[in-house]
Amino acid sequence: xxxxxxxxxxxxxxxxxxxxxxxxxxxxxxxxxxxxxxxxxxxxxxxxxxxxxxxxxxxxxxxxxxxxxxxxxxxxxxxxxxxxxxxxxxxxxxxxxxxxxxxxxxxxxxxxxxxxxxxxxxxxxxxxxxxxxxxxxxxxxxxxxxxxxxxxxxxxxxxxxxxxxxxxxxxxxxxxxxxxxxxxxxxxxxxxxxxxxxxxxxxxxxxxxxxxxxxxxxxxxxxxxxxxxxxxxxxxxxxxxxxxxxxxxxxxxxxxxxxxxxxxxxxxxxxxxxxxxx
Numbered sequence: 001x002x003x004x005x006x007x008x009x010x011x012x013x014x015x016x017x018x019x020x021x022x023x024x025x026x027x028x029x030x031x032x033x034x035x036x037x038x039x040x041x042x043x044x045x046x047x048x049x050x051x052x053x054x055x056x057x058x059x060x061x062x063x064x065x066x067x068x069x070x071x072x073x074x075x076x077x078x079x080x081x082x083x084x085x086x087x088x089x090x091x092x093x094x095x096x097x098x099x100x101x102x103x104x105x106x107x108x109x110x111x112x113x114x115x116x117x118x119x120x121x122x123x124x125x126x127x128x129x130x131x132x133x134x135x136x137x138x139x140x141x142x143x144x145x146x147x148x149x150x151x152x153x154x155x156x157x158x159x160x161x162x163x164x165x166x167x168x169x170x171x172x173x174x175x176x177x178x179x180x181x182x183x184x185x186x187x188x189x190x191x192x193x194x195x196x197x198x199x200x201x202x203x204x205x206x207x208x209x210x211x212x213x214x215x216x217x218x219x220x221x222x223x224x225x226x227x228x229x230x231x232x233x234x235x236x237x238x239x240x241x242x243x244x245x246x247x248x249x250x251x252x253x254x255x256x257x258x259x260x261x262x263x264x265x266x267x268x269x270x271x272x273x274x275x276x277x278x
Contacts, residue, residue, distance in 0.1 A: 024117035026222050026272040027207045029200050029262065030109035033102050037195035040098045041150065045191060048087045048151060049184045052158060055079050056180070060165065060173035076162050080155065087151040099143035103136055106202045113203075114210040117273055131209050139202045146194050150187065157183045197265055204262035207271065212245050216273040219243060221261055224268035234261075234269050242274060 059075050110131075161179030208219075223230070223239035233253055243249045248258040251267075261269035 021218070021274050021276050023220055024119075024211075024216070024273045024275060026270050027113045027117055027203075028270055029203050029268075030106065030113070033105040033109065033203075034195045034199040036105065037098070037102045037199065038192050040094075040101075041147065041191035041195065042188065044091055044094055044147075045150065045154075045184075045187055048083075048090075048154065049180070049187075051086070052083055053177070053180050055083060056158075056162060056176050057173060060176050073163070076165075080159055080162060084151070084155045087155075088148070091148050091151050095144040095147035096140070098147060099140045102143060102198070103139045103202060106139075106199060107131060107136060107206060110203055110206040110210060114207050114214070114273075118211060118214055118216065118275065131206055135206070135209060139205070143198055143202075146198065150191065150194075153190070154183060154187045157186065193265070200262035200267065204260045204271065207273075208245055208260055211273040216275055217244060217246070218274040218276070219245060220272040220274060221249070222270045222272050224270065231264075231267070234267065238269070 056076065056079060059072050059079055062072070062075075158179060161183075162176055165173075165175035165179075211219075219242070221234075221238040221241050221243060223235050234251070238249060238251070241249070248260060251257055251259045251264055257264075261267065261271045
């Protein structure tokens, strides 16, 4: 009967080496917070658009035709000031609620995304630590300021058009109406931008805080592959590269700004956390 061969010690070339660094799942941006954010901002803007149109049109019609003896300039200014106070107060009252809800939604989505990302590695890391309240509060305050800036910016744009409407080259009601329609579109697009931009920015930063606390020290930059005008630095310079969370890469060549994927306006790039095995 043939003897069974016994396996001797593995040679250094055949011994399994230490596990390599391993990437978790890419951390995508949640859609629900951005949709909620945009809808909440538009819901605040709609009565503002309507009131500006009704009240300014009424003044312009009352003083038509405009003469030296019947200039609506002062009445228009008073009407504008009243409208500004009304909607600055409305946005200031509602901004904390909206910002708190949005950041809360992003925080929950970040917790799930980060947990799934690290569980996908062979180490099966489970997140236990939470993002500190101070970090959450910073994001809430930043978004409150952005929300409150919407009526101020809208008023500033409309005010210039209104003053122009009663000037020598103005056309009264037509100038005001044209301006209101134009800046309603501008304001809607700005609200959508704020919603998308802040969702990406806050998500990216909360994700980074979570995975770093769990032990990830590096991340892989993943370019979104979308967008009509992608940043060349992000697409060709950063995409696929590994960076340390403690030493973030330059994300804007003009300013030298360093940061995470999703930090710059309209940046859809994502981070893929790297787990290091000792």
